Every structure is written in C-alpha cells, then in structure tokens.
Amino acid sequence: MTAGSARRARIDDGLNYLGLLAVLLFFGIPLLWILSLSLRTQEDILVTTVNPVPASPTLSNYGEVLSSAQFPRFLVNSALLSAMGSLGAMIVAAPAAYAFSRMVFRGRKGLLIAVLALQMISPLVLAFPLYRYFASLGLLDSIPVTGLVYVAILMPLATWMLKGFFDGIPTELDDAAMIDGATRWSAFRRVVLPVALPSLTAVFVIAALLAWAEFVVPFILLSDPSNLPISVGILNFQGNYATNSTGILAAGSVLAIAPAILLFVVLQRYIVGAFVAGALKG
Amino acid sequence: MTTASATRVGRAARAQGGGRWSPPEALPWLAPLLALATVFFLWPVLNVLRLAFTDSTLLRDDYAYTLQTFEQVLSDPSLGKVLGVTGIFVAASVVGQLLLGLFIALIVQRAVARKLHGAVLVRSVVLCAWVMPGVLIGVVWQIVLNEGPFGLVNSVLAETGLAPVSWLSDTKLAVVSVVTANIWRGTAFTMLLLYAALHTVNRELYDAARVDGAGRLRLLWHVTLPQIRPVLLVNVILITIATLNTFDMILSLTGGGPAQATEVLALRTFNSVFVSFNLAAGCVFAVFLLLASLLLTVVYRRVLGQEER
Numbered sequence: 001m002t003a004g005s006a007r008r009a010r011i012d013d014g015l016n017y018l019g020l021l022a023v024l025l026f027f028g029i030p031l032l033w034i035l036s037l038s039l040r041t042q043e044d045i046l047v048t049t050v051n052p053v054p055a056s057p058t059l060s061n062y063g064e065v066l067s068s069a070q071f072p073r074f075l076v077n078s079a080l081l082s083a084m085g086s087l088g089a090m091i092v093a094a095p096a097a098y099a100f101s102r103m104v105f106r107g108r109k110g111l112l113i114a115v116l117a118l119q120m121i122s123p124l125v126l127a128f129p130l131y132r133y134f135a136s137l138g139l140l141d142s143i144p145v146t147g148l149v150y151v152a153i154l155m156p157l158a159t160w161m162l163k164g165f166f167d168g169i170p171t172e173l174d175d176a177a178m179i180d181g182a183t184r185w186s187a188f189r190r191v192v193l194p195v196a197l198p199s200l201t202a203v204f205v206i207a208a209l210l211a212w213a214e215f216v217v218p219f220i221l222l223s224d225p226s227n228l229p230i231s232v233g234i235l236n237f238q239g240n241y242a243t244n245s246t247g248i249l250a251a252g253s254v255l256a257i258a259p260a261i262l263l264f265v266v267l268q269r270y271i272v273g274a275f276v277a278g279a280l281k282g
Numbered sequence: 283m284t285t286a287s288a289t290r291v292g293r294a295a296r297a298q299g300g301g302r303w304s305p306p307e308a309l310p311w312l313a314p315l316l317a318l319a320t321v322f323f324l325w326p327v328l329n330v331l332r333l334a335f336t337d338s339t340l341l342r343d344d345y346a347y348t349l350q351t352f353e354q355v356l357s358d359p360s361l362g363k364v365l366g367v368t369g370i371f372v373a374a375s376v377v378g379q380l381l382l383g384l385f386i387a388l389i390v391q392r393a394v395a396r397k398l399h400g401a402v403l404v405r406s407v408v409l410c411a412w413v414m415p416g417v418l419i420g421v422v423w424q425i426v427l428n429e430g431p432f433g434l435v436n437s438v439l440a441e442t443g444l445a446p447v448s449w450l451s452d453t454k455l456a457v458v459s460v461v462t463a464n465i466w467r468g469t470a471f472t473m474l475l476l477y478a479a480l481h482t483v484n485r486e487l488y489d490a491a492r493v494d495g496a497g498r499l500r501l502l503w504h505v506t507l508p509q510i511r512p513v514l515l516v517n518v519i520l521i522t523i524a525t526l527n528t529f530d531m532i533l534s535l536t537g538g539g540p541a542q543a544t545e546v547l548a549l550r551t552f553n554s555v556f557v558s559f560n561l562a563a564g565c566v567f568a569v570f571l572l573l574a575s576l577l578l579t580v581v582y583r584r585v586l587g588q589e590e591r
Contacts, residue, residue: 009396012392013396013398016389016392016393016396016398017393017398017400019385019389020389020390020393020398020400020401020404023385023386023389023404023408024400024403024404024407026466027404027407027408027410027411027466028407029426029434030422030423030426030434030466031407031410031411031422033425033426033434034422034425034426037425037432045431045432046430046431046432047431048431048436048437048440049437050434050437050438050441091314092314092315092318093315095310095311095312095314096311096312096314096315098311099308099311099312103306103307103308103311105306105307105308106306108308111312113583114319115315115319116579116582116583117576117579118319118323120523120575120576120578120579121323121327121572121575122527122548122568122571122572122575124527124529124548124551124552124568124571125326125327125330125568125571125572126322126323126326126327126330127326128326128330128333128555128561128564128565128568129325129326129329129330129333130322130326132329132561133326133329136343148318148322149322151318152318152319152321152322152323153322155315155318155319159315184307209413212413212415213413213414213415213416214415215415215416215417215530216530216552220556230415231415231416231417231418231530232417234415234417234418234421234534235417235533235534238417238421238424238534246425246428246430246432249421249425250425253418253421253422256415256418257410257414257415257418260413260414260415261410261413261414264409264410264413265406265410268406268409
C-alpha cells in the first residue's frame with residue numbers, strides 16, 4: 001500500500017466515524033431524551049434546556065408509575081399476551097414448517113404463497129369482523145381469546161422463518177432416524193427440533209417482540225383497563241398525564257420499552273441472523 | 283437446491299405409486315395452521331368484503347345490504363385528501379428508509395471491515411427503535427417535537443437563538459414530523475436486509491472497477507446496487523406494505539391532526555369504526571387496504587420468481 005492510499009483510507013475512516021456518529025445521534029437522542037425527562041422533577045421539566053443530565057435527578061416518576069393501579073397490570077398483561085401468542089405460534093408453525101420443508105404434497109407451493117399472503121394482511125382488516133363475532137359470542141375482553149388471535153397473526157411469519165431453518169438441516173438426519181424405526185413425528189421431535197433449537201429461540205423472541213408491540217388487536221378486543229396490555233394502556237396514560245406530568249409519561253414509556261429492548265439486546269445475535277434468513281427466503 | 287427437491291419429488295412419487303388413496307401425509311402437520319387461518323383470516327376477510335356492502339354500524343346489530351356505503355365513501359370530498367396524505371406518507375417513508383437504511387448498512391459494513399469502533403453499538407441503537415410498540419414511538423416523538431418547554435428540538439433551536447417551530451400543529455410540518463418518526467421507526471428493517479445483501483456482493487468486481495478508475499458513487503451505482511437488486515425490490519415492497527398499514531404511531535403522535543393533515547388511509551379506516559362507529563365504511567376502507575396489499579404481494583411473488591430463474 002502506498003503512503004497516499006493509506007492517508008486516503010485514514011480520511012475515509014474519519015468520514016466513516018462521522019457517519020456512525022450522525023446515525024447514533026438521530027436514533028439515540030430521542031430515547032436518551034425520554035430517559036432524561038423520566039428522571040426530572042416537574043419543575044425541571046418546565047425549564048427549557050438541552051442538557052440531558054437532570055439538575056436534581058429523581059426516581060419519583062418511576063415510583064408514581066409503579067404505584068399506580070393500572071400500570072403494573074398493563075406490563076403483566078403484555079407479558080401474558082406475548083408469551084401466549086409466541087408460544088402458541090411456535091406450536092402451530094413448527095409442524096407446518098416441517099411439512100413444508102420435508103414433505104411433497106399437492107398444492108404445497110400454492111399453500112406456501114397463501115401463508116405469505118396472510119402475513120401481508122393488516123390485523124386492522126381482521127379485527128372488525130372478529131369484534132362483531134366475539135361480541136355476539138360474549139368473548140370480548142378475554143385475555144386467552146385475544147391471545148389466540150395473537151397466535152394466528154404471528155404464525156405466518158413463524159412458519160416462513162422456521163421453514164427456512166428446517167431447509168438448512170440435512171434430510172439425512174431425519175432419514176437416518178426413520179431407518180432406525182422412528183416415526184416421522186418422533187424424528188421431528190427428537191432429532192430435528194433439538195438441532196433447530198437456536199433458530200427456534202430466535203423465532204420465538206421475534207414473535208414475542210412483535211406481540212409486545214401489537215396494538216390493533218388488543219385495542220379492539222379488550223376494553224377493561226385491567227385487561228389492557230401496555231401498547232394500548234400507554235394511550236390512556238398519555239391522555240391522563242401528557243399535559244401536566246410529562247415526567248411520569250416518560251417514566252412509563254421507559255418501563256414499557258425496557259423489556260422489549262432488554263430481551264432484544266440479550267438475544268440480538270440470533271435475531272439479526274434469523275430475520276435476515278427468513279426475510280430473504282420469503 | 284433444484285436437484286435436492288427433484289430427488290425428493292421422485293422419492294415421494296415412488297412412495298405414492300400404486301397405493302390406495304389415503305389422506306396426504308402432511309395434513310395433520312398442517313391442520314392447526316389451516317384451522318387458525320380459516321377462523322382468523324379467511325372468515326374475517328370474507329366478512330369484511332360482505333360488510334362493505336351493508337349499512338352496518340357498531341351501534342345496532344341488524345343491517346341491510348346496500349351499495350350506499352361505497353358511494354358515500356367514494357364521494358366523500360375528504361377522500362382525495364386522505365389518499366394524497368397516504369401517498370406522501372408512504373412514498374416519503376419508503377424513500378427515506380431505503381436511503382438511510384442503505385447508508386447505515388454501507389457505513390456499518392465498512393466500519394466492521396476496517397475494525398472501527400462503535401459499529402455494533404450503532405446497529406443496536408437503530409434496532410432498538412424498531413422493536414418499540416408503535417404507540418410508544420408516537421409518545422416519544424410527541425415529547426421530542428413538543429412545543430412546550432420540554433420539547434427537545436425546540437429547546438435546541440432556542441439555545442441557538444432561533445424561533446420555536448410548530449412541528450405538530452402546522453399542517454405541513456406535521457406531515458414532515460410523522461414521516462420523520464416513521465423513518466426513525468422503520469429504517470432498521472432495511473438496514474438489516476441490505477446489510478445481509480451487501481455480504482453477497484462479489485468483491486472481485488470492485489477491484490476490477492477500481493482498476494478502471496471508477497469513483498465511489500459510480501462503484502455503488504454500477505457495481506453494488508445492480509448486484510443486490512432483487513433484495514432492494516423485495517425490501518421496497520415489504521416496507522411499502524408495512525407503511526401503508528401504519529397508524530398506531532400517528533394515533534399517539536398527532537392523532538391524525540391538525541385538521542386531518544396526517545390522517546392516512548389506515549387511520550381513516552380505524553377512525554371510521556371507532557370514532558364514527560360506521561362499521562360498513564371502515565370495511566370499505568379495509569377492502570382498499572386489502573387490495574393494495576394483495577397487489578403488492580403479487581408483485582413481490584413476481585419479483586422473487588423472476589430472480590430465481
């Protein structure tokens with residue numbers, strides 16, 4: 001490498017850092033600002049300043065949020081719905097994805113495309129008729145029933161991603177197990193699923209994150225405040241606190257975002273790989 | 283891939299040859315998926331189509347079949363405005379997410395290759411925005427752009443001696459704000475896809491082009507982008523569908539205001555039912571959304587099919 005091109009590369013590195021910094025600021029500052037507001041007293045919030053470090057930091061906003069009657073309930077409901085939805089979606093999607101990956105049957109390709117088409121349908125479209133239907137059956141405002149709807153809207157993506165992963169596992173594995181006398185089902189359960197465990201984890205986490213963020217379905221099918229997940233409950237919260245207690249709203253937002261971000265950061269490596277594989281194959 | 287599936291087909295054909303008909307082996311494996319798809323997708327979609335041709339409301343149970351709702355929706359003078367805002371919102375968001383996502387993918391890839399610091403941190407922060415619930419994104423940006431003393435952007439403007447800007451109460455700026463927040467939210471997806479795609483680009487072509495004296499932008503335009511074209515196309519379609527169906531973020535950011543300036547099609551659909559209680563009108567809008575998504579899905583399959591050949 002000549003001296004000129006080495007200098008050129010160093011200048012490029014500088015520009016590269018500048019770019020990274022700009023991106024970091026655009027995406028990071030709104031989150032940092034909310035965190036900063038959540039630690040301020042009401043008087044501090046009303047002072048116009050760009051300094052993100054609060055003058056007199058306080059945790060009282062968090063205390064207020066967690067001692068409110070509804071907020072902790074919202075978080076628990078979100079966790080319940082996410083767990084039900086993503087677990088259910090895995091249970092439904094894994095055998096289907098295995099069949100799509102390993103078996104030959106008429107209409108296989110058409111069916112796969114149909115599953116993809118399901119993914120494109122907005123839950124908003126589905127929610128209106130379901131509201132009417134559940135109302136007539138007296139099934140509104142039930143967390144388990146809403147959880148079942150979560151399963152349905154998460155399963156197309158889970159099926160596509162899992163199919164991609166199963167395609168990457170050599171069929172010789174199941175064949176060998178079946179030659180040894182195992183049924184297809186036990187080959188699937190005892191051989192394929194354990195091998196696919198990292199991918200199953202990734203899909204599960206992605207489904208749980210999507211469930212945590214789901215808005216339309218719980219908004220329409222649940223109404224009692226004690227049943228609402230955080231994605232809907234925060235709207236009530238915004239209505240109650242927006243004008244005169246922004247610090248409390250900010251603290252609520254931090255608490256609502258934190259579980260998703262924690263889960264995501266811990267398992268980021270799996271998720272990034274899985275999402276790219278699934279989306280590229282889709 | 284093709285040979286593997288060919289042998290699989292051959293094996294299955296031999297296995298099926300000459301036997302009595304029995305239910306396909308795959309049926310029990312697919313049964314739960316098919317059952318849920320029927321109850322929670324097929325049935326509701328058929329009902330949306332049916333209810334669009336009624337005068338149904340949330341306020342009473344009975345309804346009659348009529349074409350009036352369609353006529354009302356189509357002759358509503360504000361429909362043009364809604365479609366216009368939707369067009370601007372979708373186009374600006376898609377272009378913004380695509381350009382920013384490509385930019386981040388490129389600089390993160392270069393930073394990783396050169397072993398610069400901070401690339402993973404940047405990627406993680408971008409992805410954090412993406413895993414947040416939409417309503418919360420609206421809440422966050424509502425605070426950041428607020429015209430009160432705690433609004434970040436106006437505080438920065440005040441610090442530099444500039445007059446505050448009404449980001450959320452001016453009809454034109456509100457659209458800019460909504461688009462910005464949506465770019466903030468959705469760019470991560472494009473970044474992920476394009477970052478993966480960039481790894482598939484043939485490095486030798488770069489060296490060849492560099493020997494020919496091509497500059498950086500020409501390299502990007504003539505070497506990199508053509509090679510990741512299929513992923514770019516798929517990406518555009520997926521983010522178009524996602525943006526078209528976005529309204530939760532707008533709900534908490536501007537509520538569709540001021541004066542309906544940010545009321546996109548999905549939000550109008552939602553408002554028809556839950557503000558005006560007009561279920562039939564909501565279903566008419568839902569049919570529009572469904573048609574748009576269907577059209578994009580068909581294009582998506584075409585694109586994928588073409589690239590596979």
